[in-house]
Amino acid sequence: MTLKDGITAELKNVLEQLNLSELSATVDYPADPKHGDYSSNVALVAAKKQGKNPVELAESIAEKLRGLNSKIIEKIDVVRPGFINFWIKQEVLQERMQEDISIPETEKGKKIVVEYTDPNPFKEFHIGHLYSNVVGESIARLHEAVGATVWRADYFGDVGMHVAKSLWGLLKKFDEDKIAIADLAKKSLHERIAYFGQAYALGATAYEEVDSAKEAMKELNFLCFKAAQEVVLSTFNEQPQVDYDRFIKEGSYQYEEIKELYKIGREWSLAYFETIYERLGTKFAGYYPESRTGEFGYGMVMEGLKKDVFEKGEGGAIIFPGSKYGLHERVFINSLGLPTYETKDFGNAVVKQKDFAYDKSVIVTGNEINDYFHVVIKALSLLYAELGEKTFHLGHGMVRLPEGKMSSRTGKIKTGESLLDAAAQQAKKLSESTDEKLAEQIGQAAVKYAFLKSGIGKDIIFDFEESVSFDGNSGPYIQYTFARTQSVLRKAGELSVVKNHLSLADEERDLLRLLSRFPEIVQEAADRLSPNIVCAYLFDVSQAFNLFYQKHQILRAEGDLLQFRLSLTKSTGETLKKGLNLLGIQAPEKM
Numbered sequence: 001m002t003l004k005d006g007i008t009a010e011l012k013n014v015l016e017q018l019n020l021s022e023l024s025a026t027v028d029y030p031a032d033p034k035h036g037d038y039s040s041n042v043a044l045v046a047a048k049k050q051g052k053n054p055v056e057l058a059e060s061i062a063e064k065l066r067g068l069n070s071k072i073i074e075k076i077d078v079v080r081p082g083f084i085n086f087w088i089k090q091e092v093l094q095e096r097m098q099e100d101i102s103i104p105e106t107e108k109g110k111k112i113v114v115e116y117t118d119p120n121p122f123k124e125f126h127i128g129h130l131y132s133n134v135v136g137e138s139i140a141r142l143h144e145a146v147g148a149t150v151w152r153a154d155y156f157g158d159v160g161m162h163v164a165k166s167l168w169g170l171l172k173k174f175d176e177d178k179i180a181i182a183d184l185a186k187k188s189l190h191e192r193i194a195y196f197g198q199a200y201a202l203g204a205t206a207y208e209e210v211d212s213a214k215e216a217m218k219e220l221n222f223l224c225f226k227a228a229q230e231v232v233l234s235t236f237n238e239q240p241q242v243d244y245d246r247f248i249k250e251g252s253y254q255y256e257e258i259k260e261l262y263k264i265g266r267e268w269s270l271a272y273f274e275t276i277y278e279r280l281g282t283k284f285a286g287y288y289p290e291s292r293t294g295e296f297g298y299g300m301v302m303e304g305l306k307k308d309v310f311e312k313g314e315g316g317a318i319i320f321p322g323s324k325y326g327l328h329e330r331v332f333i334n335s336l337g338l339p340t341y342e343t344k345d346f347g348n349a350v351v352k353q354k355d356f357a358y359d360k361s362v363i364v365t366g367n368e369i370n371d372y373f374h375v376v377i378k379a380l381s382l383l384y385a386e387l388g389e390k391t392f393h394l395g396h397g398m399v400r401l402p403e404g405k406m407s408s409r410t411g412k413i414k415t416g417e418s419l420l421d422a423a424a425q426q427a428k429k430l431s432e433s434t435d436e437k438l439a440e441q442i443g444q445a446a447v448k449y450a451f452l453k454s455g456i457g458k459d460i461i462f463d464f465e466e467s468v469s470f471d472g473n474s475g476p477y478i479q480y481t482f483a484r485t486q487s488v489l490r491k492a493g494e495l496s497v498v499k500n501h502l503s504l505a506d507e508e509r510d511l512l513r514l515l516s517r518f519p520e521i522v523q524e525a526a527d528r529l530s531p532n533i534v535c536a537y538l539f540d541v542s543q544a545f546n547l548f549y550q551k552h553q554i555l556r557a558e559g560d561l562l563q564f565r566l567s568l569t570k571s572t573g574e575t576l577k578k579g580l581n582l583l584g585i586q587a588p589e590k591m
Contacts, residue, residue, distance in 0.1 A: 002104060004520045006072050007038050007086055014064040017089065020046055027086075029517070034109045036077075036085030037513050044082040050581070056083030090504065093512040097571045098498055101578060103519045105147025109528070113352050114140040116364035117282070120167035121269030124197040125276050126400045127462075128366055130416030134451045135396050136364040137282050137584045138531040145582060146526045149358040154273075155288040155348055158266055159228045159339075161198065163329030164221035165207055167261060169199030172206075173399040181261060193272045195414075196265065215411075220258065222247040225338075227259040228291035241298045242339060255279045276417060280444070281584055282482070286355050288348055294339040297347025301332045301339070304383045320379045345376050349387050360390050364528065367395030367457055395461040396530055399451065419462070423447050426468040427476065431591060438588055442476050443468065445585045452583055453535040473539050475585055478576060481542035483591040485573035488554055488566070495570065496563045507548040511568060514541050518575050531583060538579045 001010075004027055012025040014509040023046055030039040050057075058078040065076050065084075071353070116136020119129040140150045157163075174180060184192055206213035226244040233240055248255070270287075277283065301318055304310045315317040315335035322328045332343045339347075352361060362371065362476035373393035381388025401414060424443030428434075431442060450467040454460050466472065470480045503552070504512070516535070524535040552563045577587040 002520045002523070003072060003088055003092070003516055004038065005104075006070075007040075010065060010068055010070055010085075011040060011042065011147070012060075012466070013068070014061055015042070016361065017064060018060065030083075030085060033510055033513065035079065035083070036075075037088045038086040040084045040086075041082070043084060045077075047082060055080060057083050058082045065516060084259050088513070088516070090509070090512075093509070093516050094498060095344050096285065096516045097512060097567060101571070101574055102519055103145050103522050106523060107143060108147030110148045110152065110359045111356060112143050112148045113142065113151045113153050113286075113356060113358045113361040114272040114364065115155055115288075115348075115352070115361065116140075117273075117284075118155050118157075118278075118365065120157040120162055121266045122163050122196050123200050123269075124193060124351050125273060125416045127401075127414050127416055127419055130280075130419065130447070131396060131399045132364050132366070132449050133277075133280055133282060133416075133458060134448045134584060135394070135531065137280065138448075138452060138534075138582060139362060139364065139394070139529055141584065142402055142522065142526040142529075142531065142534075146523050149353075151286060151358065152282065152284045152350055153286045154284045155293070155299070155345075155352075156273075156290065158232065158289040158310045159225050159291045161207075161221055161264070163215065163224045164217040165203030165481060166196060166200040167203075167220055167224065167258065167265070168206070168213065168217045169201070170196070170261065170265070172202055173199050179575075181264060185264070189268065189272055189275070192268050196269065202387055203557075216252065219249070219251050220253060223253060223255055223258045224262055225291070226255070226261040228289075232261045232289055232291045233262055233295065236292065236294070241295045242337075247336070279420070281586075286352065287416070288351055290341075290344040293351050296350050297343035297345070298333070298339045299351065299477040301343055304379070307383065309379060309382045321379070322373055322375050325378055327375050328371065330372070332379070342372070342376055342379075345373075346380060347390055349380055352566065353387060358390060359408055360392065361387075363391065363393045363395070365395060370395040373431060392529075394456060396456045397454075400459060402461060402463060420444065420447060422464070423468055426464055428469055430470065430476070438591070441586045441588050442591070445474075445475030445479050448583055448585050449478070449535060452531040454541075455532050456530065470591075473535075475580075475583075476544050477536050478580060479585070479587060481545055482573055482576040482587045483548075483589060484549065484578070485545065485569050485576070486589040488549075488569050489573065492555060492562075492566050494565050498560070498567045502560060502564050505552060507544070507551050508565075508568060511541070511544045511548050511572065513545050515568075515571050515575055520581070525582075526579030534579055534582050538576060538583075541572060541575060541579075545569075 006138055008025050008027045011027065015021055015023055015025055023042055024315055025040050026042055027040050030036055036588060043061055044054045047054035047057045055078060061079050062076045062084050070100055072092050073086055075088040077085050079085060088159050092233065114136050117129055117133040119125045140152055207217055222244050229240040301310055305318055308334060311321050317331050317335045318333035320330050320332055322330060330342050334340055338441035377388055377393060379392050380391060399554055420443060421445045424439045428439035431438060447469040450462055453473060468476060470476050484545050521533060521537045525531060554569060580587045
């Protein structure tokens with residue numbers, strides 16, 4: 001049990017004694033540490049409801065709490081306009097410091113899917129995918145920290161017009177460059193993917209500007225869907241639900257050639273993505289291509305049509321009547337009888353459940369499709385209530401660079417890798433080290449922390465000077481603080497058992513207070529799907545330790561005081577390392 005849980009339990013007990021059990025026993029951290037270790041506004045809430053004096057009610061609650069003879073609370077006082085403040089016993093804080101940093105496994109036995117990253121084959125891995133990966137990986141680690149079994153899922157668009165645009169662009173470039181797929185295969189994987197990026201930009205531009213090219217891409221699109229059925233569904237021994245043959249006519253493309261080009265390009269793309277996942281420290285358990293989930297979704301929509309979840313729209317399209325539920329209408333099967341993006345996401349819920357019978361599914365994407373997911377999840381809830389209740393969408397903001405927006409259509413996109421590379425090079429200059437591994441660790445810390453420190457849902461501007469820095473609220477600053485703790489411990493040697501009768505300086509108690517909160521912080525971050533809570537906490541701990549380090553001589557102290565300060569340093573290091581790991585950031589011991 002955390003200290004916060006302990007105080008909450010005692011407060012709940014007293015509220016029941018005072019016939020106030022309907023109130024929530026809310027306990028939080030005071031903004032000013034001079035006001036205690038914890039604080040509650042429950043008297044303010046109760047007084048407002050009952051028309052009583054909040055200070056008098058707070059005094060009544062506090063008096064009852066004092067009579068419990070708490071094992072963890074040293075002092076309780078009341079301040080205007082009615083807050084109840086709690087101080088934890090010093091020996092309790094010190095005992096917590098000596099224990100291993102354990103986090104209550106409140107989700108033990110639960111199975112949670114976290115779906116994130118979702119890059120599309122035949123296109124480069126852009127910064128938006130990097131942002132999604134950083135957010136999703138941290139969410140996954142937070143759930144694991146509180147005891148859940150997590151299934152990391154990657155959902156990607158291996159069919160659709162973007163594939164047709166890419167293949168059209170590839171064929172065009174092959175003709176212009178006088179090469180074939182076999183020639184491209186001789187290049188490095190990264191060169192091949194860069195070529196795909198150029199091909200997509202070429203196809204996307206032509207689609208908008210050249211009518212004949214647009215028609216050719218539409219023809220290619222159907223060929224790609226059919227190729228995907230043969231290439232992908234066969235690996236799962238699943239039968240196709242959608243008939244694409246009826247859309248394929250005699251044209252300028254040979255199906256077998258397109259099928260082979262699709263198969264090879266898809267394989268290269270997925271292999272390329274794996275190199276990035278390995279670099280970032282992500283290992284997915286399940287992969288969910290749209291070519292597969294769309295087939296499942298198609299059958300689900302047909303079932304939903306019979307149950308009046310869906311309706312027939314104009315031109316024979318099948319729509320979800322969102323206006324009935326305060327949402328907007330969305331097409332799930334278009335007038336040609338083909339599944340849309342909505343249907344593919346619809347089917348994805350069932351496919352994931354088939355692979356991993358989850359208790360909760362968290363889908364991480366950019367927030368520009370928040371409204372889209374409101375509709376998809378509502379439709380899912382009406383057809384499969386249990387799955388709908390288990391599914392949550394988490395929309396994050398967009399990443400921008402100081403120089404402006406990014407565009408994959410024009411080919412001016414900043415890839416995720418290019419940002420990681422630039423951050424590593426900046427870190428190398430900053431650290432004045434030739435250690436490539438260290439530069440990579442610092443660079444990733446700069447990027448990941450910058451992405452996570454703001455609340456999810458907000459757009460962020462990634463600033464190199466601010467993010468790749470050993471000062472201020474940055475990942476490298478927290479890494480540097482951890483490395484400082486390890487330097488002190490290396491110089492000190494072995495530790496002895498800490499005594500609990502020391503008189504503590506303010507900086508020592510402030511640091512102790514923060515360290516005791518770590519399990520509570522992790523629990524809150526997991527519950528609220530908010531890694532930024534961990535970021536803010538680690539920054540506070542780093543600041544508190546560096547202030548303690550500046551004001552007090554750690555290694556020059558003697559006896560019990562020396563051992564206490566070394567233990568405090570050790571606990572700080574362990575907390576920072578575990579916290580950084582929850583953000584997907586490594587903690588180098590030397591910097």
